[in-house]
Amino acid sequence: MNSADAPRDERSAARPALLADLAHEVGGALVPGDPSGGPVVRRAVEDHREAGPGDLFVAQQGGRGHGVEHAAAAVRAGAVGVLTDSRGARALGRGIGVPVVVVEDPRAVLGPVAALLQGDPARDLTMLGVTGTNGKTTTAYLLEAALRRLGRRPGLVSTPETVVGGRREPSAVTTPGAPRLQELLARMRDAGDDACVMEVSSHALDQHRVDGVRYDVAAFTNLSHEHLDYHGDMASYFAAKARLFSPELTSRAVVVVDDDGGRRLRDLAGRRGVSVLSLANHPGTDASWHVVGERGHDTFRLRGPAGELELRAPLPGEHNRTNTAVAALMLLELGVPPAEATAALAGPVSVPGRMEHVELGPGWPCVVVDFAHTPDALASSAAALRARTPGRLVVTASSGGDRDPTKREPAGAAAVQSGADVVLVTDDNPRTEDPAAIRSAVLRGVRGAVAARRSAGLSVPEVVELPTRRAAIRFALEAAGADGTVALYGKGHEQWMEIGPPGGRVPFVDRDEVLAAAAAISCARSASRTRP
Template sequence: MRAQQVRAGDLFAALPGTRVHGADFAADALTAGATAVLTDQAGVDRVALLDHPRVVAGEVTLLVHEDPRGVLGSAAARIYGDPSQRLTILGVTGTSGKTTTSYLLESALRAAGHTTGLVGTVETRIAGERLDSAFTTPEAPDLQALLAVMVEHGVTHVPMEVSSHALALGRVGGTRFAVGAFTNLSQDHLDFHRDLDDYFQAKALLFDGRSEHEVVCVDGGWGQRLVTDDTITVSTTGDASWTATDVEAFPTGEQRFRAHGPDGTLDVRLRLPGPFNIANALLAAGVLTAAGVPAAAIEQGLAEVDVPGRMERVALGQDFTAVVDYSHKPGAVAAVLDAARAQVTGAHVGGRVLVVLGCGGDRDVAKRPLMGEAAARRSDLLVVTDDNPRSEEPADIRAAMLGGALDVPEGERGEVLEVGDRREAIAEAVHRARVGDVVVIAGKGHETGQDVAGVVHPFSDRDEVAAALRRRLDTGSARLGEGSGGTQSSGEPTYPAGGRGSNEEAR
């Protein structure tokens, strides 16, 4: 809670930060009517708190703890009546797939007749009412307040994305999870975590006993490290409690498979393409079964899901596929482009994969060349562009991506093009598309703004793809440079491919 949000009777949490201490703002909170302050000893020693007249007069209760952030969740839960005890909360953590799995869970829960909430990256929902999300997982007081409101609105079941930040910073402290689920782990957020193992240890906190049931995808070694005797395991490649067979992928991107679990088999239909979405759906089936959802509702719910900004198709009658995806880490980029490659190989011999990709500023810099490399290896055209440069120089971010892309030998990559203006980059990819191609606009997904030098400009990949498609359909082409806005262009240098041959030879 910020000091300016305090109302009479509130508890103000004055937490230590990397640059300032929350107790420096205690005077504002106490003047606004806070009756108690939770802080550490360093906070108690701050002049703004120690010398405040209400503290001197003994009118304020000081709660001192060596790790106030660590106990804030439990304190907030008590204040709001322990709402998670009256909700069935299904927590999903992992690097990729949290959002998709949460949407799959919510759809099946609604099919089973439950009143649902949703907490995640794209949005928060309370019994069908949509709210924007500022964080994947809200701060502890906000989360407990949100859960309490859900209880008041008759919500019974809540799929929740649980980020590594939320676990490491205690945002979900005091929250009881009926089921905790793990998707996968790959490089991300190393601007926050020391290394991959530290990142994993944060994710592993969801499985420290706070979840009544645990469901883990064991297709990777990180998930295997979470397995205990009671773990419900999921795998698309090996032995597990839940496995998939008879997978069918269709040119439309839809898929079907059979999910085999401890109590029987489900016939699953998905609107979502790619092997990674088989894993997401299988994980959802394991979570839902653990939560007591009937098989028929699971089958119905999984079949009805489209996820905003996750392999989301933009179709205006064009003769190629255009999709928008949130993939913004090396593993996710690889998985999405592998799915696109499988689609063009199966649907249209000679179809190509064209991708527009950027990296965010003020984030993990080590993943930039890795993302460039992953995209260059898997595409026939990679357009390197800007994402959310934030406070960084956009050209420097693109240069790091280009370094990784151009390190791939010419015979093992497609053409690489640099177009700094994201609107122009999208228009160029759409302009170059041919019959049977798949155009992937990656990195921003559902986002509706572009952060440049601290200013967020309206920008939607979905809208820009649609606009480029309309121009192409109306005029027969979509020329590079139509429209305006976005961040600066770099002069559009092109780095040609060498010796790729057909798609099949390249793969």
């Protein structure tokens, strides 16, 4: 019996613990030793600004300094202990006034400590984790919707939203830090949820945020150029993703093997003792399951050891057929019969900012808002829209500031190679960088791809640089025509534009901007018709 099926009165409850017991649990040394076991700890916190009475403050090395610098503030706020490394312990000395637990790597033990203090909530939920460069959000939403149709009560941890007890709220990050994550899982358990579908980011895996969670099934969608500003190189990026596919975090996995990263991961997970279902889109690829069906169609078959499943992707594009297939195989791994899995995935699914349509009515182009911000994601999305657009396809090309700069030129090239008729180079979240410098890098990729297409005798798009995204949206609506499509890439579900120092935000929602631009265009057209 899955732990999610246990009677409610057998579920564990959040439980405070003696600091000495926590130290023993994680193999740490308690300084000074206390025969009484030390103070009782109610929860763990990483941010001294969140500390309160009865808390354990976790002081670890960060990108800009060591958390021990804030330990005194946490203690003044009521923290009854500090968990840190040997460097932090030396800096604290004996003057902090509370016991200190010393471990080799605080980040590596924070998840298990937070889980223990919340009563190990993941044990009471069916846990499904999805990682990969692209497709995490859509796959997670497909799974959440399917589980509801199967009569389950799933929570959701995703980039756009967090769902607890059926209530939706905006997410701050894709995968929260370990203490927040464990508190979130405890809220799900206490609200009566019996499952959790979670996007698991590479940052979260590298920073041990999901340690203390064991997934019933984990999935890998793909690996492509992204987050190298953080990971440094593709090898480190792969290694972070691969952490999810170890016996400590899961026993079963679904891995898409269309790229080299997926094939390497399948083999690595198998060597680690994880049971793997592999999935491929090409018949010649060695895999246990294959997507079968004419490209460009939303309906397809999933063929494998259990026979064939007739499926339909709720969103357009080959990548969304793959996401649907991944969700189906994860359900099969949970023991859902094939016919029930197919039926559960058959209904519509709305994914915020993922191929999200903005309805403007007759006489207007089809408008799609999509979070695609990697070259591969943009290319896949635009290709799907090109195949469905009888008229002009207008796409935006942009890149965020203070993030991996090496993907800017490839993103511009992908916009051109999609077959778009118009490529608009504009801004999304410049952050602390000069927006003009970011656009210049994207434009280099655009111009290089235009030159390559021209020399090959292929059609080339009109290229327009517009410094403000608001101006680009209005231009796109007027340029596409009634039978065209506008694809706004990069921001998706986001409710703001990040400009200036960290925390600098101005409200900006692509969907709302589309509606406002359409209204302004309509007013201008009406005014021009009434002029004598």
